[in-house]
Amino acid sequence: GQNIDQPTEMTATEGAIVQINCTYQTSGFNGLFWYQQHAGEAPTFLSYNVLDGLEEKGRFSSFLSRSKGYSYLLLKELQMKDSASYLCAVRGDYKLSFGAGTTVTVRA
Amino acid sequence: KAGVTQTPRYLIKTRGQQVTLSCSPISGHRSVSWYQQTPGQGLQFLFEYFSETQRNKGNFPGRFSGRQFSNSRSEMNVSTLELGDSALYLCASSSSKGDGGYTFGSGTRLTVV
Numbered sequence A: 001g002q003n004i005d006q007p008t009e010m011t012a013t014e015g016a017i018v019q020i021n022c023t024y025q026t027s028g029f030n031g032l033f034w035y036q037q038h039a040g041e042a043p044t045f046l047s048y049n050v051l052d053g054l055e056e057k058g059r060f061s062s063f064l065s066r067s068k069g070y071s072y073l074l075l076k077e078l079q080m081k082d083s084a085s086y087l088c089a090v091r092g093d094y095k096l097s098f099g100a101g102t103t104v105t106v107r108a
Numbered sequence B: 001k002a003g004v005t006q007t008p009r010y011l012i013k014t015r016g017q018q019v020t021l022s023c024s025p026i027s028g029h030r031s032v033s034w035y036q037q038t039p040g041q042g043l044q045f046l047f048e049y050f051s052e053t054q055r056n057k058g059n060f061p062g063r064f065s066g067r068q069f070s071n072s073r074s075e076m077n078v079s080t081l082e083l084g085d086s087a088l089y090l091c092a093s094s095s096s097k098g099d100g101g102y103t104f105g106s107g108t109r110l111t112v113v
Helices: none
Strands: A003-005 A009-013 A018-025 A029-037 A044-049 A053-057 A060-065 A070-075 A084-092 A096-098 A102-107 B005-007 B010-013 B019-024 B031-038 B042-050 B053-057 B064-068 B074-078 B087-094 B108-112
Touching: A003 A084, A009 A018, A018 A029, A018 A084, A018 A102, A029 A060, A029 A070, A044 A053, A044 A060, A044 A070, A070 A084, A084 B042, A096 B031, A096 B042, B005 B087, B010 B019, B019 B087, B019 B108, B031 B074, B042 B064, B042 B074, B053 B064, B074 B087
Parallel strands: A009 A102, B010 B108
Antiparallel strands: A003 A018, A018 A070, A029 A044, A029 A084, A053 A060, A060 A070, A084 A096, A084 A102, B005 B019, B019 B074, B031 B042, B031 B087, B042 B053, B064 B074, B087 B108
């Protein structure tokens, strides 16, 4: 089965950088996803990693190390609208398993 | 292009009743998966379908079932509803490659009273 861990909450200041770590154990690994979810809304896709290394997309970057079962999402130049829950999800055996989510609060 | 459409958006049912939820994927997407989201348990995988075949099923009782039609639309059914089934049910579609991410619908908020 899958076991995915990420911190529960993080707080940062507008304009700062925050790194959300995710560790996982899974069988049949076939990719790691990061999603953003605002309260009362559906998750929206942020990034996908299947090979080791860093993927950069504007203010968001995601890193993967398959040998360590580790990923992080880096949010740069934080804005108030980035306050949301960030979900780490691992695909394996035709199943997408989610971590409990990290609530990021951006303060002015 | 149109996104993932889930109907209905909100539903109130009584314990013991059954419910059917519908999901229309993005055009061209053949994979549809379902999730239950609750404050205590987070997002839990229910099942995934591809070309009308269930590829995997999560750890839910047999009261939860689903199917996919030839046009890739999917339905999930919950029979003999319990209070604990109150949740947001999300459907997601993805392309056959699976590398474009899963696009989620807005969900169906089910309340069991």
